[in-house]
Amino acid sequence: MMITTKRIKVIVAKLGLDGHDRGAKVVARALKDAGMEVVYTGLRQTPEQIVKAALQEDADVIGISILSGAHLELIPKVIEIMRQNGLNDVGLIVGGVIPPDDIKKLKDMGVDEVFLPGSSLKEIVEKVKKVARQKRGIDVE
Amino acid sequence: MLNNNLPKLIEEALNGNELAIARLLTKIEYMTDEGISALGALSKRSGNAHVIGITGIPGAGKSTLIGGLIQEYVSRGHRVGVIVIDPSSPYTMGSFMGNRLRFQDKTMLKNVFVRSIGSRGYLGGISAEALMLTEALDGLGYDKIIIETVGAGQTDTEVEQSVHTILVVTIPGAGDDIQALKAGIMEIGDIYVLNKTDRPDAELTFNTLKFAIDSSEISYRDGWKPLIVKAVAIKNEGISEIVNKIEDHLNYLKQKELFKKRIIDRRAKIVELIARRKIDEIISEIVKKNYNTIINEDITEAVPKVIHNVKELLR
Numbered sequence: 430m431m432i433t434t435k436r437i438k439v440i441v442a443k444l445g446l447d448g449h450d451r452g453a454k455v456v457a458r459a460l461k462d463a464g465m466e467v468v469y470t471g472l473r474q475t476p477e478q479i480v481k482a483a484l485q486e487d488a489d490v491i492g493i494s495i496l497s498g499a500h501l502e503l504i505p506k507v508i509e510i511m512r513q514n515g516l517n518d519v520g521l522i523v524g525g526v527i528p529p530d531d532i533k534k535l536k537d538m539g540v541d542e543v544f545l546p547g548s549s550l551k552e553i554v555e556k557v558k559k560v561a562r563q564k565r566g567i568d569v570e
Numbered sequence: 571m572l573n574n575n576l577p578k579l580i581e582e583a584l585n586g587n588e589l590a591i592a593r594l595l596t597k598i599e600y601m602t603d604e605g606i607s608a609l610g611a612l613s614k615r616s617g618n619a620h621v622i623g624i625t626g627i628p629g630a631g632k633s634t635l636i637g638g639l640i641q642e643y644v645s646r647g648h649r650v651g652v653i654v655i656d657p658s659s660p661y662t663m664g665s666f667m668g669n670r671l672r673f674q675d676k677t678m679l680k681n682v683f684v685r686s687i688g689s690r691g692y693l694g695g696i697s698a699e700a701l702m703l704t705e706a707l708d709g710l711g712y713d714k715i716i717i718e719t720v721g722a723g724q725t726d727t728e729v730e731q732s733v734h735t736i737l738v739v740t741i742p743g744a745g746d747d748i749q750a751l752k753a754g755i756m757e758i759g760d761i762y763v764l765n766k767t768d769r770p771d772a773e774l775t776f777n778t779l780k781f782a783i784d785s786s787e788i789s790y791r792d793g794w795k796p797l798i799v800k801a802v803a804i805k806n807e808g809i810s811e812i813v814n815k816i817e818d819h820l821n822y823l824k825q826k827e828l829f830k831k832r833i834i835d836r837r838a839k840i841v842e843l844i845a846r847r848k849i850d851e852i853i854s855e856i857v858k859k860n861y862n863t864i865i866n867e868d869i870t871e872a873v874p875k876v877i878h879n880v881k882e883l884l885r
Contacts, residue, residue, distance in 0.1 A: 433601050433851065436663060436688070457666060464662035468686050471671035478674050485677065485684055486670075487592040515572050515589045 437561045437569060440488045442470040442479045444495045445503050453494035456524065459550040460492075460557060464569065476506040480514055489565045490520035490557055500527060501534065508539050520560035524548070576604050580611055583710055588683065591710060595685055598706050599699050601844060609702055609840075612709025617833050619651070619708035620820050623730065625719040625758070626739030631765040631803045632718050635739060637673030638801075638809035640682055643714045646813070649681040651712030653700050655719055658688035665689075669718060683712065698843030701732055701836055708833075730758055732836035734829065735819045737761050737812075740779070742769040756782050757789055759796050760819050763812060767800040776800065794822055852880055 441457040443450050450472055457467045470482050483491050493507065504523060511519060523535055524544035532543045541560045544553055561567045572589050573579065582590035597605030622639075624632050636652060643650045654669035665688035670677065677684050687699050704715050717733065730736060738759035762783070764776055776798065783796050790796065797815050801808030823829045856879045857864060864872045 433847070435600055461659065461664040461666040462662060464659075464664040466658075466665045466667065466686075466688050468667045468670055470674055471668075474674065478678060481677055482670060482674070484588055485592055486686055487596045 435567055437465040437490065437558065437567055438486060438488045439465050439467050439490045439492055439557060440470060440479065440483045440486060441467055441492045441494070442474045442482070443472045444474055444476065444479060444493045444507070445497050445499050446473060447495060447497040447499075448472055449496050450494070452496075452524065453492075456492065456494070456550070456553055459554055463554040463558075465557070476503060476510050479507060480510040480516065483511070483516060483519055484514050488519060489561045489567060490522060492522045492524065492557070495523065495525040498526070500525065501531060504535060504540060505538055518564050520557075520564040522557065522560060524553075576608060580608055584615075586711075591683060592685075595703055595706060598702050599687060601702075601847065606844065609706055612706045613837065614709070615711075616705055616708035617830070619704075619713050619715045620829075621704055621708075621715045621717065621732070621734045621832070621836075622816060623717050623719060623733035623736045624739060625736065626763075627741075627744060630739040630741050630744070632739050633669040633672035635737075635763065635765060635801065635803040635809075635812075636669075636716055636718055637676045638803050638806055639716060639813060640673060640676040640679065641806075642809050642813045644679050644681055648714045649712045650683075651704075651707035651710075651715040652682070652684040653703050653707075653715070653717045654684065654686045655689050655697065655700055655717070656686065658690045663688065663690060683707065698840065698847055701840050701843065704732075705836065705840060732832060732839050734823055734832050735760050735816050737763055737816070739763045739765050740775070741766045742772040742775040744775065756786070758791070760791065760794055761812070761815050762796055762798045763801050763808075764798060765801050765803050767808075768802050768805075772800070792823070792826060792828055794819065849880065849884075852883055856880060856883070 439460055441453055443453055457469050460467045468482060468486050468488065470479060479491060479493065495503065500523065508521065511521070520541045521539065522542045522544070523540050527535065527543055527545060535543055542556045558569060572582065572593065579590050579594055583594045594608050598609050599605070624636060626632050633654065640650050640652065656665050656667040656669060658665045667686040670684055670686055676682060685703060687703070689697055690699065700717055704717060707715050736759050740762065742764070762779055764772065764779060779798050783798065799808055799812050799815055801812060803809070853876065856876055
């Protein structure tokens with residue numbers, strides 16, 4: 430693999446008032462081990478901060494972990510700010526305790542994938558690659 | 571939607587469109603043909619930025635300190651570009667980048683642009699990519715550029731020569747006077763920041779540092795006697811004093827006519843590093859392609875053949 434081969438860049442962020450970051454860190458680590466460049470932005474991020482990071486870092490995918498139950502409040506804000514900033518081709522993935530009824534709502538808003546507790550790391554890695562391919566045309570072996 | 575045509579993208583970036591800047595930097599970072607041509611265009615406008623390198627052991631507080639520097643420089647009316655480097659895995663080239671999170675709030679300030687990059691095979695110090703992004707941000711009008719290195723003591727001193735002011739961040743308890751006398755990190759700093767001085771053994775470490783600097787007269791870089799500043803970055807203590815000292819160093823460099831020289835050195839280094847990177851990749855490719863022949867050959871036969879193939883390909 431060439432050093433100048435484009436790598437998938439992912440923002441992993443904790444959105445809103447939620448201090449549980451173990452899951453997000455485990456996912457970030459798995460993405461790193463799969464050869465991606467992962468910018469971890471840490472806890473209690475606002476939608477504005479997350480989109481700013483994705484914008485300046487030229488991320489291919491944003492991965493948001495949210496366990497507070499505020500996903501239907503905050504994810505639409507993230508999507509709106511992404512659009513305002515022209516990030517229409519950036520993937521958006523949400524993971525956390527999401528009630529089954531909300532999965533469709535999130536996907537209808539524009540979320541590319543939703544992961545629930547119990548998702549395997551392998552599955553998450555594959556889906557991130559898929560989203561990066563669909564949204565940004567990045568093909569990794 | 572952003573226009574992806576290169577001249578248009580450069581124009582948008584020069585207008586301060588962050589999306590255009592970000593996409594341009596990616597092209598440059600990966601050394602694509604478009605990226606190198608964009609770098610060439612931006613390089614014509616660069617040469618004004620003061621470049622500050624920050625190094626020191628992991629956990630010394632470099633990223634937190636950068637947050638303070640960003641705030642201080644923005645309040646003094648500067649446009650600040652920040653490049654933070656974290657290690658890439660030698661196995662997968664993957665990277666976990668956890669620098670930005672230390673100053674996420676500061677990235678929301680106007681006139682601040684922060685980019686994280688993986689070290690991609692460089693063990694320490696500043697990589698080719700970081701120098702290229704520096705050149706680009708300089709051309710885009712960022713007049714203070716801060717580069718945070720991986721956090722290793724042994725650095726490519728040639729590359730460090732492309733940076734105007736080097737800050738070495740250390741902390742109480744990071745080593746006794748014997749450590750301070752060793753070669754490497756204690757030789758490269760223009761300014762030493764003793765961070766976390768709210769710790770009990772701060773005074774001892776300060777004296778150790780002072781002794782190491784006072785006794786190193788013959789190795790002062792550019793004849794500048796390194797300074798030591800105490801700080802508690804997380805509480806914003808000592809930040810404005812550090813910035814004052816950085817500015818003193820900048821004035822010294824200008825006086826000695828070293829400001830432009832560093833920029834010229836940087837450009838030469840970029841050319842060297844891009845060329846080396848491209849040739850390295852050609853070599854790797856040739857070895858991979860001829861793997862089965864190479865393993866059955868004597869090393870003394872194989873090496874000239876590979877070199878011959880490289881020359882053929884470059885012709």
